[in-house]
Amino acid sequence: MKKLSVAITTSALVGALVFGISAGSASVAQAANSLPTLTPGVLTIGTDDPAYTPWFDNNNPSDGKGFESAIAYAVAKQLGYPASKVKWVKAAFNTVIQPGKKAFDFDINEVSITPERAKAVDFSTGYYDVAQALITTSKSKIAKAKTIADLSNAKLGASVGSTSYTTITDVIKPKNKPAVFDTNDLATAALKNGQIDGLVLDLPTAFYVAGAELSNGVIIGQFAPKAGSDQFGLVLTKGSPLTKSVSAAVDALRANGTLKAIAAKWLATVGGAPVLK
């Protein structure tokens, strides 16, 4: 821990030094450029490749389209970095959770905040309250399910590293072991083939997959968590000097309604799916 705090102080000092220099040469910089980012004056943001719709658009995070891309640019702006000063890097799941310094200032990739995970990385405050939803195809035997009890004999799938998996094991608790896939694409392929009866996804992705990727997709319903119990957060290196500022930026965007506006623009209306009990 001691070494970590030394590292933080050093990087903070370096940041301050850089600020001193850049403030001298270009006075346009706001307080933002005092932030000890990886590359001074540039905000480096990570996300996985491929970056999925509706969170991103066309696997291109840097076009500002898609919910998380828009959020990332809004946070950057709030921190004082215009779009031209934002640099995107590819960050696979394992590089996001690896120990030590990370290759980005923050990562945005639908990561749910949990106390357990917070022991290994820093999270900003949540930028999106997420619900889990169950989708299937009209051919499936659970296409007409109305309650959680109707699902007890179903073979359900989810992608690895998601809250969707724990939704199956902790909320739905079917008799069959869940199938776990590397990506939502493989899980969707299995659903199309009838290898699984249903697929649990976060609600916005569920709307997208059921509507755009499946020709006969059916949203069975969503599982209502308690408000704010499952939130997506930005991921930072444990003990990052940026965490406070990034959280403050997210808080400000929530307070002025930007988060809501971006969600309304890019994500399907969440009220459309019945709540399964």
Added chain:
Amino acid sequence: MSYQPSPLRLQREAARRRASHRSTLIAIISTVVIGTALTIIVTGAPGFKLVKQSFFSPHYMKSAFPHVLSGLWLNLRVLLVAGTFVLILGLLIALARTSHSPVLYPLRLIATIYTDIFRGLPLLLVLLLVGFGLPGLGISWIPKSAVVLGTISLILTYSAYVAEVIRAGIEAVNPAQRMAGRALGLTQSQTQRFVVLPQALRKVTPPLLNDMVSLQKDSGLISVLGAIDAIRSAQIETALSFNFTPYVVAGALFVALTIPLTRFTDWLTRKQDRARVQQGQW
């Protein structure tokens, strides 16, 4: 009169003992020195604490162990089923490839194409093709279980490897053996069964076991189809906690499984070498 070693012999033995003690001592010292140096380098690294925490946390070792172990049970079952079929299929393909009868030419051709394709194709691609492609055809009798489809993919790939190993063994049997068998009045197939195959399989047992060890580890790849094996269980635990320790647990269990098999292979190889030296085959 009992045997009395000559003083010269006693002297020689004493010298040998001294030399052996000396090399033991040197081995101990060099092991201690290198061990200490490695420990200092690794534990002294600036990120050591962090790495220790995220790869060797006792807390997560304990919490992940039961999950990973139940996943390993799947690996073991897949290994047993796939291993059995791989050996049978591999043997049949090898026999087809080494056949000489002109009637069997199409069989030889098919066997050659089969080994060429499945030895060349990456296992992951075979898994995806069989695991998602076959059930995608929508034929009702094709199984949909990830474990069954995954095991089929493993059998397809590994039987090609094993066929080549067995073929090498068959070709390494001296042709004179076959002629001798025929001369004794055995039929072609009897010669194959009682003269050639026993020698061939004995020759290739170590590489075959090697392939089995490899199959045991690759059995984890069926998790791409949705089955939860040891590695996938570890991945799930890692995703929940953002701590890599569950992978280390899975790794340790795999090594624990592999070591008996490799020791057995070593033992077998040594035994065969000794036998061969005694028979004067070298």
